[in-house]
Amino acid sequence: MRQVPAKLASKLYGAAELIAERGLADAKVDEIADAAGIPKATLYYYFTGKDEVLAFLLADMLGLIAGEVGTAASAPGSARDRLESAVEAQLAVMLDHPAVCRALVGDLGRATRLPELAAALQEAFHRPIASLLAEGVSDGTLRLVEDPGAVALSIFGAITVTGLSAAVDGSSNDSAKDAARIAASICDLMLNGLATTPANPEGDR
Amino acid sequence: MRQVPAKLASKLYGAAELIAERGLADAKVDEIADAAGIPKATLYYYFTGKDEVLAFLLADMLGLIAGEVGTAASAPGSARDRLESAVEAQLAVMLDHPAVCRALVGDLGRATRLPELAAALQEAFHRPIASLLAEGVSDGTLRLVEDPGAVALSIFGAITVTGLSAAVDGSSNDSAKDAARIAASICDLMLNGLATTPANPEGDR
Amino acid sequence: MRQVPAKLASKLYGAAELIAERGLADAKVDEIADAAGIPKATLYYYFTGKDEVLAFLLADMLGLIAGEVGTAASAPGSARDRLESAVEAQLAVMLDHPAVCRALVGDLGRATRLPELAAALQEAFHRPIASLLAEGVSDGTLRLVEDPGAVALSIFGAITVTGLSAAVDGSSNDSAKDAARIAASICDLMLNGLATTPANPEGDR
Amino acid sequence: MRQVPAKLASKLYGAAELIAERGLADAKVDEIADAAGIPKATLYYYFTGKDEVLAFLLADMLGLIAGEVGTAASAPGSARDRLESAVEAQLAVMLDHPAVCRALVGDLGRATRLPELAAALQEAFHRPIASLLAEGVSDGTLRLVEDPGAVALSIFGAITVTGLSAAVDGSSNDSAKDAARIAASICDLMLNGLATTPANPEGDR
DNA sequence: CATGAATGAGCATTCATTCAT
DNA sequence: CATGAATGAATGCTCATTCAT
Numbered sequence: 052m053r054q055v056p057a058k059l060a061s062k063l064y065g066a067a068e069l070i071a072e073r074g075l076a077d078a079k080v081d082e083i084a085d086a087a088g089i090p091k092a093t094l095y096y097y098f099t100g101k102d103e104v105l106a107f108l109l110a111d112m113l114g115l116i117a118g119e120v121g122t123a124a125s126a127p128g129s130a131r132d133r134l135e136s137a138v139e140a141q142l143a144v145m146l147d148h149p150a151v152c153r154a155l156v157g158d159l160g161r162a163t164r165l166p167e168l169a170a171a172l173q174e175a176f177h178r179p180i181a182s183l184l185a186e187g188v189s190d191g192t193l194r195l196v197e198d199p200g201a202v203a204l205s206i207f208g209a210i211t212v213t214g215l216s217a218a219v220d221g222s223s224n225d226s227a228k229d230a231a232r233i234a235a236s237i238c239d240l241m242l243n244g245l246a247t248t249p250a251n252p253e254g255d256r
Numbered sequence: 257m258r259q260v261p262a263k264l265a266s267k268l269y270g271a272a273e274l275i276a277e278r279g280l281a282d283a284k285v286d287e288i289a290d291a292a293g294i295p296k297a298t299l300y301y302y303f304t305g306k307d308e309v310l311a312f313l314l315a316d317m318l319g320l321i322a323g324e325v326g327t328a329a330s331a332p333g334s335a336r337d338r339l340e341s342a343v344e345a346q347l348a349v350m351l352d353h354p355a356v357c358r359a360l361v362g363d364l365g366r367a368t369r370l371p372e373l374a375a376a377l378q379e380a381f382h383r384p385i386a387s388l389l390a391e392g393v394s395d396g397t398l399r400l401v402e403d404p405g406a407v408a409l410s411i412f413g414a415i416t417v418t419g420l421s422a423a424v425d426g427s428s429n430d431s432a433k434d435a436a437r438i439a440a441s442i443c444d445l446m447l448n449g450l451a452t453t454p455a456n457p458e459g460d461r
Numbered sequence: 462m463r464q465v466p467a468k469l470a471s472k473l474y475g476a477a478e479l480i481a482e483r484g485l486a487d488a489k490v491d492e493i494a495d496a497a498g499i500p501k502a503t504l505y506y507y508f509t510g511k512d513e514v515l516a517f518l519l520a521d522m523l524g525l526i527a528g529e530v531g532t533a534a535s536a537p538g539s540a541r542d543r544l545e546s547a548v549e550a551q552l553a554v555m556l557d558h559p560a561v562c563r564a565l566v567g568d569l570g571r572a573t574r575l576p577e578l579a580a581a582l583q584e585a586f587h588r589p590i591a592s593l594l595a596e597g598v599s600d601g602t603l604r605l606v607e608d609p610g611a612v613a614l615s616i617f618g619a620i621t622v623t624g625l626s627a628a629v630d631g632s633s634n635d636s637a638k639d640a641a642r643i644a645a646s647i648c649d650l651m652l653n654g655l656a657t658t659p660a661n662p663e664g665d666r
Numbered sequence: 667m668r669q670v671p672a673k674l675a676s677k678l679y680g681a682a683e684l685i686a687e688r689g690l691a692d693a694k695v696d697e698i699a700d701a702a703g704i705p706k707a708t709l710y711y712y713f714t715g716k717d718e719v720l721a722f723l724l725a726d727m728l729g730l731i732a733g734e735v736g737t738a739a740s741a742p743g744s745a746r747d748r749l750e751s752a753v754e755a756q757l758a759v760m761l762d763h764p765a766v767c768r769a770l771v772g773d774l775g776r777a778t779r780l781p782e783l784a785a786a787l788q789e790a791f792h793r794p795i796a797s798l799l800a801e802g803v804s805d806g807t808l809r810l811v812e813d814p815g816a817v818a819l820s821i822f823g824a825i826t827v828t829g830l831s832a833a834v835d836g837s838s839n840d841s842a843k844d845a846a847r848i849a850a851s852i853c854d855l856m857l858n859g860l861a862t863t864p865a866n867p868e869g870d871r
Numbered sequence: 872c873a874t875g876a877a878t879g880a881g882c883a884t885t886c887a888t889t890c891a892t
Numbered sequence: 893c894a895t896g897a898a899t900g901a902a903t904g905c906t907c908a909t910t911c912a913t
Contacts, residue, residue: 076280076281077281079885079886079887080886080887081886081887089894090896091888091895092888092890092894092896092897093893093894093895095887095888095889095895096893096894100887100888101886101887101888131450184450187450192452193450193451194450194451196441196445197440197441198437198438198441201441201442202441202445202450204414204417204418204421205414205415205417205418205441205442205446206414207417208413208415209409209410209411209413209414210410211413211417212409212410212412212413212416213406213409213410213413216409233403235402236401236402236403236406236407236410237410239401239402240410240446240449241445241449241450242450242451243449243451244445244446244449245336245389245392245398245401245407245447246336246397246398246399246447247396284902284903284904285903285904286904294877294878295878296878296879296904296905297877297878297879297880297905297906297907298876298877298878300878300904300905300906301876301878305904306904306905486689486690486692487691489906489908490907490909491907491908499873500873500875501874501875501908501909502873502874502875502876502909502910503872503873503874505874505908505910506872506873506874510909511909594860597860602861603860603861603862604860606851606855606860607850607851607854608847608851611828611848612851612855612860614824614827614828614831615824615825615827615828615851615852615855615856617827618823618824618825618826618827618828619819619820619821619823619824620820620823621823621827622819622820622822622823622826622827623816623819623823642813642816643816645812646812646813646816646820647816647820650811650821650856651820651855651859651860652859652860653859653861654856654858654859655746655799655811655817655856655857656807656808656809656857657806657809694881694882694883695882695883695884696882704898704899705898705899705900706883706899706900707884707885707886707898707899707900708897708898708899710883710885711897711898711899715883715884716883
């Protein structure tokens with residue numbers, strides 16, 4: 052895989068919608084090239100095959116997301132506040148790039164099959180949350196739970212599915228506002244819970 | 257698509273693992289037929305094509321899941337208790353059929369593309385939760401949230417992603433126990449939240 | 462091939478239109494069965510295979526035609542008069558059964574490949590004409606030509622192509638009248654020729 | 667269907683014999699490709715399917731025939747002489763390309779189904795004859811008949827069937843001589859008729 | 872006798888990839 | 893450096909035929 056020129060990379064994003072629509076496996080190289088507006092053979096000049104094209108696209112997208120979330124997560128403030136920022140950042144980036152997001156999550160199943168992709172997903176989405184949970188326990192702004200891994204996964208799932216749903220829906224056109232609203236809902240749920248009575252001291256079950 | 261005999265349906269489940277492993281697009285019809293132990297042409301006698309085979313499998317699985325979750329959700333007891341039962345039921349059925357579940361979520365992207373499947377998913381997973389949330393507000397066991405749709409989606413996401421993760425992992429062999437443990441974690445999170453201080457009265461942001 | 466019940470035979474004629482439309486090779490057994498209104502497997506009860514079904518249909522049709530033409534050709538009268546009757550009979554039967562005729566002639570190419578069919582065609586269409594030409598020379602009503610075979614073939618071709626054209630066209634609904642009119646044209650041509658000056662005695666070349 | 671390179675076109679003629687022998691429906695794409703000496707996939711690069719390959723071949727052949735016949739028909743001389751030339755030209759080209767001719771007539775049934783092909787046939791064979799008949803009336807070398815369309819069709823049929831018969835037979839190896847001999851027979855018939863007595867003035871029937 | 876269900880064997884078509892220019 | 897033309901290797905699907913009932 053040669054150094055991909057920025058111009059080509061940006062053109063390739065034009066294919067994200069296609070991938071979101073058809074799925075990775077069903078997106079033909081011809082279609083990807085057409086959607087990107089470049090000759091098919093040119094793809095093969097820069098990439099060694101279809102999979103590499105897709106890997107490049109996904110990696111690029113994930114890098115973007117990881118960056119934004121990472122920034123929010125490492126800002127100053129309490130872990131709890133930063134968790135809220137990170138949730139919002141994650142939703143914001145998903146709603147900003149709905150096609151990319153659909154392509155990514157739509158072929159989530161591939162994560163099961165491509166370890167590399169699974170790791171990148173973990174890095175971009177899951178780890179920041181897990182870290183913030185731990186930090187929250189340290190700085191006293193979040194309580195200690197029994198199975199932090201499951202909780203991080205739950206939060207990740209809540210964000211991802213809610214974000215995907217909004218991305219697929221696509222009816223709104225103020226994505227920043229949507230992200231803020233949804234993030235508020237999720238954070239309210241995750242922080243305050245739904246119970247009308249405080250948890251009894253003996254545990255929940 | 258002809259009426260599929262029960263015997264054939266059950267044989268087809270033998271192909272779920274394959275689909276989970278390879279993904280639908282990469283699972284050759286020959287392989288599916290082999291995995292199910294039936295001649296390829298017989299598949300085409302009952303289904304109009306590869307996609308219909310998958311659609312049948314997914315629909316069948318979703319029906320199963322919907323049944324189990326529905327039973328839990330409509331048992332006697334407070335809505336809050338039933339929510340906990342439903343979460344556990346959902347996780348239990350996911351862990352009971354890990355291959356099916358992986359196939360389902362693995363091709364989740366298809367849900368974006370097949371409205372029919374999206375509707376079935378909604379029916380099996382999402383709606384029971386949404387209903388219980390509303391009932392909880394009525395019977396006073398769950399508090400009223402601002403955006404119940406987003407909350408239901410979040411819970412659905414938490415369960416699904418956590419369940420998928422456990423299904424993919426597959427290291428344990430007491431799935432019922434796993435389901436109970438994970439369900440407890442999720443419910444603790446969803447009911448009690450993570451905040452160390454009660455939500456301030458002005459709202460969280 | 463079992464004795465074919467008359468009822469079945471008549472039903473099979475319902476498939477002639479289909480064969481005319483699609484061609485023999487492209488008419489699927491399923492389609493033939495559907496067109497005839499009988500179960501596909503029943504065809505296989507009476508016939509050993511697709512080809513036999515087709516052979517039966519074609520043979521039956523040709524038998525019909527041969528009979529009508531034969532009757533006209535063996536009526537009393539001069540050979541020349543009987544030639545005219547035979548031409549008209551042939552056209553009449555073609556226009557009476559346009560689908561059969563199209564199926565038969567449309568797959569004329571098959572005659573090249575199925576010797577049996579070629580022989581039957583010869584018998585039904587070509588031989589009566591050749592015989593009448595010879596008889597006409599004997600009874601003095603038709604002149605002797607140099608290559609009687611070529612002439613018989615020419616007449617056969619003129620009738621067949623003209624009849625096929627009319628059968629395909631299908632715009633008229635008085636087939637008997639059409640047949641008479643076309644037959645008159647052909648006979649006028651074949652008997653009197655187009656030359657404005659009599660043939661010179663040395664022959665045409 | 668892309669622009670077909672001349673080289674490819676000429677190679678495809680190598681498959682005409684095969685199509686003539688087997689018929690289009692029974693000629694496998696593999697066999698056609700083999701007979702033409704090109705990879706199967708290359709056929710699909712230029713044509714959208716098997717049918718288009720045949721359509722191209724037939725159209726190409728018909729173009730050839732139309733050219734030769736057109737030349738003969740537009741030479742100087744009386745219409746009657748040119749009719750004789752055209753008949754001979756048509757037979758000559760049929761006997762020169764027996765495989766093509768057999769393929770053409772063999773799938774003549776297709777003409778019933780492909781309007782495009784029917785039009786091309788009309789153009790190549792039928793129209794020149796019809797024109798010459800009309801011109802013959804004008805220049806006084808051919809008499810006026812009642813139904814010129816039927817007569818043109820009859821002549822076309824006579825030539826085609828006779829030519830096909832000779833092409834299928836294929837026993838001779840001096841095709842030019844054969845064409846001349848058959849053409850003479852047909853022209854003798856068409857010009858002078860078979861009647862031993864002149865047509866009676868009241869018409870033939 | 873007749874037929875619904877099932878299938879073996881084959882085939883048209885697709886598509887990722889190569890490579891000469 | 894970029895690409896139009898060409899193709900090898902699969903693969904989804906069809907369809908004539910069988911057979912238990």
